[in-house]
Amino acid sequence: MKVNKKTIINIVIMLLAYALVFVLINSGVLSRQYKSLIVPICVNIMLAVSLNLVTGFLGELSLGHAGFMSIGAYSSALISIALSNTLPPALAFFIALLCGGILAAFFGFIIGVPVLRLRGDYLAIVTLAFGEIIKSIINYLKFTGGSKGLSKIPLYSDYRNFTVVFIITVITIVLISNLINSRDGRAIKSIRDNDIAAESIGINISKYKVSAFVIAAGFAGIAGALYAHNVGIIKPSIFDYNKSIEILVFVVLGGMGNIPGSIISAIILTLLPEFLRGADNLRMLLYAIVLIVMMIFNNSKFKSSLSLNKTFRKLGKEE
Amino acid sequence: MLINFIEQLINGLRTGSIYALIAIGYTMVYGIAKMINFAHGDIIMVGAYALYFSISVLGLPVPVALVITVIVCAVLGVVIEKVAYKPLRSAPPLAVLITAIGMSFFLQSASLLIFGSTPIPFQSVIPNVNISVGPVVISSITVVTLIVTAIAMILLTLFVNKTKMGSAMRAVSEDKGAAELMGINVNSTISLTFAIGSALAAVAGVLYICQYQSMKPTLGALPGIKAFVAAVLGGIGSIPGAMLGGILLGLIESVSKAYISTELADAIVFGVLIVVLLFRPSGLLGKKKIVKV
Numbered sequence: 001m002k003v004n005k006k007t008i009i010n011i012v013i014m015l016l017a018y019a020l021v022f023v024l025i026n027s028g029v030l031s032r033q034y035k036s037l038i039v040p041i042c043v044n045i046m047l048a049v050s051l052n053l054v055t056g057f058l059g060e061l062s063l064g065h066a067g068f069m070s071i072g073a074y075s076s077a078l079i080s081i082a083l084s085n086t087l088p089p090a091l092a093f094f095i096a097l098l099c100g101g102i103l104a105a106f107f108g109f110i111i112g113v114p115v116l117r118l119r120g121d122y123l124a125i126v127t128l129a130f131g132e133i134i135k136s137i138i139n140y141l142k143f144t145g146g147s148k149g150l151s152k153i154p155l156y157s158d159y160r161n162f163t164v165v166f167i168i169t170v171i172t173i174v175l176i177s178n179l180i181n182s183r184d185g186r187a188i189k190s191i192r193d194n195d196i197a198a199e200s201i202g203i204n205i206s207k208y209k210v211s212a213f214v215i216a217a218g219f220a221g222i223a224g225a226l227y228a229h230n231v232g233i234i235k236p237s238i239f240d241y242n243k244s245i246e247i248l249v250f251v252v253l254g255g256m257g258n259i260p261g262s263i264i265s266a267i268i269l270t271l272l273p274e275f276l277r278g279a280d281n282l283r284m285l286l287y288a289i290v291l292i293v294m295m296i297f298n299n300s301k302f303k304s305s306l307s308l309n310k311t312f313r314k315l316g317k318e319e
Numbered sequence: 320m321l322i323n324f325i326e327q328l329i330n331g332l333r334t335g336s337i338y339a340l341i342a343i344g345y346t347m348v349y350g351i352a353k354m355i356n357f358a359h360g361d362i363i364m365v366g367a368y369a370l371y372f373s374i375s376v377l378g379l380p381v382p383v384a385l386v387i388t389v390i391v392c393a394v395l396g397v398v399i400e401k402v403a404y405k406p407l408r409s410a411p412p413l414a415v416l417i418t419a420i421g422m423s424f425f426l427q428s429a430s431l432l433i434f435g436s437t438p439i440p441f442q443s444v445i446p447n448v449n450i451s452v453g454p455v456v457i458s459s460i461t462v463v464t465l466i467v468t469a470i471a472m473i474l475l476t477l478f479v480n481k482t483k484m485g486s487a488m489r490a491v492s493e494d495k496g497a498a499e500l501m502g503i504n505v506n507s508t509i510s511l512t513f514a515i516g517s518a519l520a521a522v523a524g525v526l527y528i529c530q531y532q533s534m535k536p537t538l539g540a541l542p543g544i545k546a547f548v549a550a551v552l553g554g555i556g557s558i559p560g561a562m563l564g565g566i567l568l569g570l571i572e573s574v575s576k577a578y579i580s581t582e583l584a585d586a587i588v589f590g591v592l593i594v595v596l597l598f599r600p601s602g603l604l605g606k607k608k609i610v611k612v
Contacts, residue, residue, distance in 0.1 A: 061416055120412050121355045122596055125547065129589035132544070136586040241540070245424060252417060281436075284428035291421025292403055299410035 018166055025159060033274065035159045039230040041270045042169040043223045048250035048262040049176050050219035055248070056257035057180055058212045059192030061124040064111065065220050065247045067131035068104045070239035072221025073228035074144055076100030077153040080229065084154050093156040097168075097225045104221020105214045107134075112210035131244055138236040149235030150228075157229040165226060172219050177259050179215070188212055189257075242284075249287045252294050322454050327577045328570060333461045333530070335569020336468035340523035341546030342553065342561035343475065344516030350492035350556040351512045352408075354415045358399055358422035360543010362517050366392045366524025367534045368430060371441050381444050389521045396517025397510045405506075423540070430536040443529040464526045471522060472562055475515070479558060488512060492556065541585075545572070548592040554605020563603060 021038060024030050047065060054062045076096035083092040111130050118126060138144045145151070157165050179185050188208050190198040199205050228234050250269055254261030273283050297303055341363060348356045369391040373384035403422050407415045448459045479485040490498040491508045499505050527542060528534055545568060553564025571591060576584040595602065 055413075059413060061413055063420075118596055118600060121416060122551070122600065124416055125355070125551065126593055126596055128544065129548070129592050133586045133589045136582055140580065140582040140586075245420060248417070248420070256413075281428060281431045284424065285432060288421045288425035288428055292418050292425065295410070295414045295418040295421070296403070296406050299407055299414055 014170055018163075021162065021166070025162060037270060037274060038159045038162055039157055039165050039226065041267055042165045043227045043230070044247070044250060044266040044270050045169055045263050046172045046219055046223035046226070047247045048254065048266040049173055049259055050216040050223070051247050052251045052254075052256065052259060052262045053176055053180070053188075053212055054216045055251050056255075056262075057185065057188050057192060058209060060120075060209070061248075062127045062213075062216070063124050063241070063244050063248070064127035064129075064131035064134075065216075066239040066241070066243035067127075067134040068108060068217040068220035069224035069227065069243070070134055070138060070234075070236065071107050072100035072104040072224030073234050073239070074138060074150065074224075075103045075221075076225035077150050077228040077234060078143070080154050080156070081150075081152065089154060089156055092154070093229060096229075097222055100225035100228075101218045101222040104224065105218030108214040108217025109210065111217070112213040128241065128244075131239075131241060135236045135240060144236075147236060149233055151233040153228050153232050153234070155229060155232050157226045168222065168226065172222070173259065173263065176215070176219070180259070184208065184211075192257075246287065249290055253290050323577075325455050326457075327573050329455070329457055329461060331570035331573030332566060333464050333569070334573060335549075335566035336464055337523050337526050337530075337542065337565075338546045338549045338568050339562045339565025340468055340471060340519045340526075341542060342550040342565045343472075343558055344520050345547050345550040346553070346555055346558060346561040347488075347512050347516050349550070351488065351509055352400075352404065354404065354412070355419060355547065356399075356404075356513075356516070357416070357419035357543075358426055359516065359520060360539040360541075360546065361423050361426035362392050362396060362520040362539065363524035363527060363542060364430060364534070364536060364539030365395055365426060366521035367441075367528040367538060368434060369521070370444070370525055370528065371439060371534065374444070375441075385444070385525065388525060389518050392521030392524070393514040393518040396513040396520075400510060400513040405509075423543075427536050427540065434536065436535065438533045438535045440533050441528055443532055444525070445529050460526075460529050464530070467522060467526065471519060475519070475558065478515075484508070484511060545588055548588060551592060551602055552595050554602025557602070557604045560602055560604035 025035060025038070047069060051062060051065050054060055076099060079099050080092050080096035083095065086092075087095070111127065139147050180188070187198070187203045190201075190203060191205055191208055195205055224239075246269075250266045251262055253269065254263070254265035269287075272286075341359065344359050344362075345356065348354065348359070366388050369388040370384055373379045373387045374381065377384075379387070399422055403418050404415065407418055443460060445460050445463045449456050450459060450462065451457075479488060487498070487503045487508050488511065490501065490503055491505055495505055498508075523542075523546075524539070527538070531538075546565065549564035549568040550561045551564070552568060553560030553562070568588060568591070572584055572588050575587045579587065
């Protein structure tokens, strides 16, 4: 009964969010500037939620999320450029989206193999190295346009097709949160909490680690595909280390292991630069401070005393 | 052909010795605090800007500026440890790692705010003359880099192995709790480690900036990551390993730049890292660790 109530509330929130954005787009309240932010917000939500699966729930730091995103972006862009004259745009877009996601997931699998042997710091470095390798290979190859980038990608997923983007985002969120609340999700969380104990009760650690990486990479690839069809021009330098860190900031600010938190922080941190227009450097400084302060706060005595305090206990319920 | 190859090797040795200097900082901090100090690469950048600031803005003579650079970086290293890492000493590794990334980002964006993103040209403090040894031409900057690195490494090895503070350092990296029981001040030993590591990074920064003669706020990021690769290659936690790893990495990079492709050189360097971690996660000279329940 409780689960049903929760589901209904979630559906209502989702519909309200859709209605709100729909009204905002069609009533002309939003300027072009803000309309162009709607799809990036969805893309960032997808990236944040998928990274949260690896970082928040599996407990492994991945610094190569932008690498998976770039694979999705490039492969889908190449496919939809190739198909643009033969198929109707919607169909071409979906094929491209699917291929981008599958290819990124495949690379997630390749990266998932070292994951089995490494953990913690080493794994973070390998994912970082992977992101850099992808970037320099894309830079090197001819058909990706090198450092000049790939342009003339059909603009399918812009705000006019918001409904499609919104549905894909919702599917991502629902799939990942259902995964986390399932038996498999509990297995993933048990690996985060104590991998040796998890293994001793018969959880196949290798399987769950690799599948978490594959799923996260796949959704990052789809997010990359949406991004590519939103901006029309992609360059290897967009998907650099800083982009991976930016996604990490979404996850950390929203709370590791907390999906609604990731969604909210992705929305806020995508909108914030628009309000801080002209202060792009400040944004980076702010991200850095957010990372440091959140980590120190999360591990401070101050927080543990807060969570013991009656008034604040409800806030810390998720912990 | 052969001469060209020898010149490439010498170039590799030069880059490699800079990587080695940075890698030592990573490896020492990892040995003692069991964390990757992501901000270490950006200390190189701070060193470069400190040198630029004291020479071009304050107009100080070069030797004084060099001393100031080293002191600024050493103090910065200690401050970073006190502010960001010390409160997290008992926190899960993920939290420390994220804080370190945040710190690295913080240094980069702070210097972006102060100095702007346009690269600042900088005249090398080492006079640039070409020295020919037979048919091979070596620049004076390369010679100075190699000599300075060799001196720094010898001094460091003597310090760690022969002095009382050095053995305290080794004791803390072996077992923090036992070292504390033996009357070693763990906090000041950790601070000392950060200070030495950052001072070496400052030296590396000076050598780096003399070589490339242009600086931007992100200049430390890539050498920092590569030096980390070098530390892992040599076996993290081992100082001789970091030296060996740094030089090997420099050679690999220089040869692949010359004979394979400039764009792919980075990919090859990182590929080496992944291969090493997959087949020998403890590195070339590192000790094997066994995880206990």
